[in-house]
Amino acid sequence: MTEAPGFHETPAWGLDPAKSPVALGPDLLVPEEAATEEEHPPEGPSGGEARSTGGIGVQILRAFWEHKLAVVSLAVIILMILFCWVGPLIYHTQQVNQNLVLVNPTNAPPGATGGKFPLGTTATGFDELGRIMYGGKVSLEVGLLSALIATCMGVVYGAIAGFFGRWLDAVMMRFVDIVLSIPLLFLLIALVTIFRSSTTLLIFVIAGVSWLVPARLVRGETLTLRTREYVQAVRGMGGRGGRIIGRHIIPNAVGTIVVFATFQVATSILLLAALGFLGFGVPAPATDWGSMLSNAVSAAGNGWWWEFYPVGICIVLVVICFNFIGDALRDALEARTQRR
Amino acid sequence: MVGYLVRRFLQAIIVVLGVVLIVFLLSRLIPGGEARAVLGERASPEAIARFNRVQGFDLPIWLQFWHYILGLPQLKLGYSYKFTQPVWTIISTRLPKTLALVGTSTVLALVVAIPLGVIQVVRRHKPTDYALTGVSFILYAMPAFFFGTLLIIIFSFDLKLLPVSPPSGSSPFEIWTDPKAFIMPVVTLAAISIASFSRYMRSSLLDAMAEDYIRTARAKGASNKRVLFGHALRNALIPIITLLGLTLPVIVSGAVIVEDVFNYPGMGLLIVQAADNTDIPLVLGTTLVITVATVIGSLLADILYVVVDPRIRYGGSF
Numbered sequence: 001m002t003e004a005p006g007f008h009e010t011p012a013w014g015l016d017p018a019k020s021p022v023a024l025g026p027d028l029l030v031p032e033e034a035a036t037e038e039e040h041p042p043e044g045p046s047g048g049e050a051r052s053t054g055g056i057g058v059q060i061l062r063a064f065w066e067h068k069l070a071v072v073s074l075a076v077i078i079l080m081i082l083f084c085w086v087g088p089l090i091y092h093t094q095q096v097n098q099n100l101v102l103v104n105p106t107n108a109p110p111g112a113t114g115g116k117f118p119l120g121t122t123a124t125g126f127d128e129l130g131r132i133m134y135g136g137k138v139s140l141e142v143g144l145l146s147a148l149i150a151t152c153m154g155v156v157y158g159a160i161a162g163f164f165g166r167w168l169d170a171v172m173m174r175f176v177d178i179v180l181s182i183p184l185l186f187l188l189i190a191l192v193t194i195f196r197s198s199t200t201l202l203i204f205v206i207a208g209v210s211w212l213v214p215a216r217l218v219r220g221e222t223l224t225l226r227t228r229e230y231v232q233a234v235r236g237m238g239g240r241g242g243r244i245i246g247r248h249i250i251p252n253a254v255g256t257i258v259v260f261a262t263f264q265v266a267t268s269i270l271l272l273a274a275l276g277f278l279g280f281g282v283p284a285p286a287t288d289w290g291s292m293l294s295n296a297v298s299a300a301g302n303g304w305w306w307e308f309y310p311v312g313i314c315i316v317l318v319v320i321c322f323n324f325i326g327d328a329l330r331d332a333l334e335a336r337t338q339r340r
Numbered sequence: 341m342v343g344y345l346v347r348r349f350l351q352a353i354i355v356v357l358g359v360v361l362i363v364f365l366l367s368r369l370i371p372g373g374e375a376r377a378v379l380g381e382r383a384s385p386e387a388i389a390r391f392n393r394v395q396g397f398d399l400p401i402w403l404q405f406w407h408y409i410l411g412l413p414q415l416k417l418g419y420s421y422k423f424t425q426p427v428w429t430i431i432s433t434r435l436p437k438t439l440a441l442v443g444t445s446t447v448l449a450l451v452v453a454i455p456l457g458v459i460q461v462v463r464r465h466k467p468t469d470y471a472l473t474g475v476s477f478i479l480y481a482m483p484a485f486f487f488g489t490l491l492i493i494i495f496s497f498d499l500k501l502l503p504v505s506p507p508s509g510s511s512p513f514e515i516w517t518d519p520k521a522f523i524m525p526v527v528t529l530a531a532i533s534i535a536s537f538s539r540y541m542r543s544s545l546l547d548a549m550a551e552d553y554i555r556t557a558r559a560k561g562a563s564n565k566r567v568l569f570g571h572a573l574r575n576a577l578i579p580i581i582t583l584l585g586l587t588l589p590v591i592v593s594g595a596v597i598v599e600d601v602f603n604y605p606g607m608g609l610l611i612v613q614a615a616d617n618t619d620i621p622l623v624l625g626t627t628l629v630i631t632v633a634t635v636i637g638s639l640l641a642d643i644l645y646v647v648v649d650p651r652i653r654y655g656g657s658f
Contacts, residue, residue: 177351178358181635183593186611186627193615193623194369270483277485278600278612290485297489301497308493312486320481 063332070328073321080318084136093130096285120306122295128306131292132314138288140318142203143269149207150268151261154214155253159245161215162222173219176212184209185274192280199282206271214260221253255333262329266322273315289315345646352639356632363628364408367418368401370620378421417628418621420614427625430610435629438606440512442595444522445529446584453534454580457541458573461549472538480535484594488528488601495524506604525602532594533587540583545576578649585641592634 065071120128161172179187191205225231226249234244250257269289275281276290292311300308367374374397375388383391392398396407411417417427456476460469479487495502506525507518515522548554549572557571596608603609607630614622 174354174358178355178362181355181589181638182359182362182627182631183589183596183634185593185596185608186630189596189611189615190366190623190627193618193620194366266481273483274485274597277483277597280615293485293489297492300489300493308489312489315483316478316481316486319483320477323477323481 060332064328067324067328067331070324073324076317076321077325080136080314080321081140084133084140087133088130088137091130091133093127093134095126095130095134120304122292122299122307128310131287132289132310135287135289135292135311136314138199138282138286139269139272139290139315142199142206142272142282142288143265143318146203146206146210146268146272147261147264149203150210150264151214151257153207153211154216154260155218155250155257157211158215158218158220159222159249159253162219163226163241163245163249165223165226169219173216176215179209180212184271185278188271188275189278189280192275197280197283199286202272202275202282206268206275210264210268210271214257214264217256217260218250218253221256222249225249225252259326259330259333262322262326266319266326269315269322270319345643348639348642352635355635359628359631359635360409360412361405363624364405367620367624368404374620417625420619420622420625422614422617422619423622427622430622431607431625431629434605434607434610434626435633436512437515437604438592438595438599438608438630439633440515441525441529441598441604441606442588442591444516445526446533446588446591448526449530449533449537450580450584452530453537454541454577456534456538457545457576458568460538460542461545462568464546476535476538479531480539482531484528484532484597485601487531488524488598491524491528492601504602506602525598525604528601529591529594529598533591536587537580537583541576541580544579545572548572548576551575578645581641581645581648585638585645588637588641589634592630 122128122131157172157176161169187209188205191208192202195201195205197205222245226244231244231248234248272281272288273290273293276288276292277294279291279294281288281291281294289311293308293315296304296307296311370376374395375391376383379387379391389398396404399407415428417431419425420427420430423430456472460472463469492504496504502524503521505521507515507521549568551572553575554567554571557567562570595606596611598604599606599608600612607626611623611626611630614626
């Protein structure tokens, strides 16, 4: 099967491989002295190390720094991580007790009972602020880990398909086409139904439907990288496939990979939220932002807005931030290749 | 052109066969097998053996797959023990509703997104452009379940303008004649794709404006309006059709959320209900049918592409 050129290469989600920094390859061949001689950043991080390895890194950081929105987004993400992990250590709340109804008021508005509940309580008496921390931890954990796993799987798969080519490539990529043609949420729900969900399993199920896109991207990149002189040189010296992929192809595709991974964190968080909203999120007593939102729909109808808006805004905020960071990273990595 | 269409058609068939294989393999992955799912956890080994023999689950796996494929043209997708009905009977009442929802909102998305993209190009680097880019970015990041629920809160609970209940009709025609109940699901589903369509439209039109034929048209003295609508826009629309084919699985996936939020009885709500009941034959049957529908939809978009783009029609370089 041959594909019409250009048809299936452009994914709809805007991660355009043609735009991505494909030509990262030869840069690493430039002797490192030459790389640092170009322009010394005056305020580079501590001395000697920056000289030998920081040349490229500092340029990328600078280009990233120019995107103020992305810098703000990064700060927001860091604050959110602190909020979800360190927050519960400072602000103690009870999040597993089933009989909270006996202790706490239900559906209490923010600031109720003398400010004891800054964001109010839920229908089952959970403290809303603490609940957001508790659910956010799960959401971020699943988002970050599944994005990481999906990226690693996709990179290895794509690099193998692209590097060995021929029938292996045809079979492997056809498989990707087939799975990608199943609407994502239908596939996810089917998988969640068959393998009853737990938090760990959700990470793997979400990763299991998300590795296909990076596989395509990395395969495309590998196709161009494997014809490069340095890859042929390694081959000429007797280097094996595994070594070439691990030491030469993947490191040179790292720009595309990092950018993809950033966007994927946002996508994974959204996927978990969607599953949670549909009732297939992490099993009780744990919770995630999507499940919380799902429980809050009827509350919002009763005017108990504090159960609905804060969680919804948290999801949208985190997703937007990861998207901004991804955009800036892509620009930064492109800028790096253009400047040379 | 014929060669391209034949190849594209074969590709679609391979995809469908692959999906059939995947769905079949998933159905055999159920922990404990279907017998336990149907007969319950405490079924005796004899009962399970009898069930497996009657259902043909004791045959070699490749033979089972063969029987499965043979049954598909007769729409034998299995039996839902929770609904006590054949899977296809349930699906056949739900599929038209999802097609109506997806079709209507895709058309709405195109009708809104194309002018939006054009406005952004005409007003490039002006406040209108930035405002529209900002709005589409927020729409893009806004999950459908949040956006849809917001609509319900605003238009049903607060303003009391629109009903919360879904359209009651069973055929697409009846659904369209009940616009008050239909509008919120359609808008919610369209909102997801409006953002990406208009972003894509903007960049596609900007690309087209940089082409040589635009300079030629200007040199001939064509007016700005004529250059934009007569030359650039027509060419910029072609990639949108490709995008449509590629985005279709995403839109169908979004329909699951929208149907759940608005309680709209289509394929998405069906799979959610089936999954709640651990009704695995129904879950897998729904997945298979909706995927085939999506593949056919993408195929139609690609055929449309051939019709619209003269480079493929006459060129034959594919």
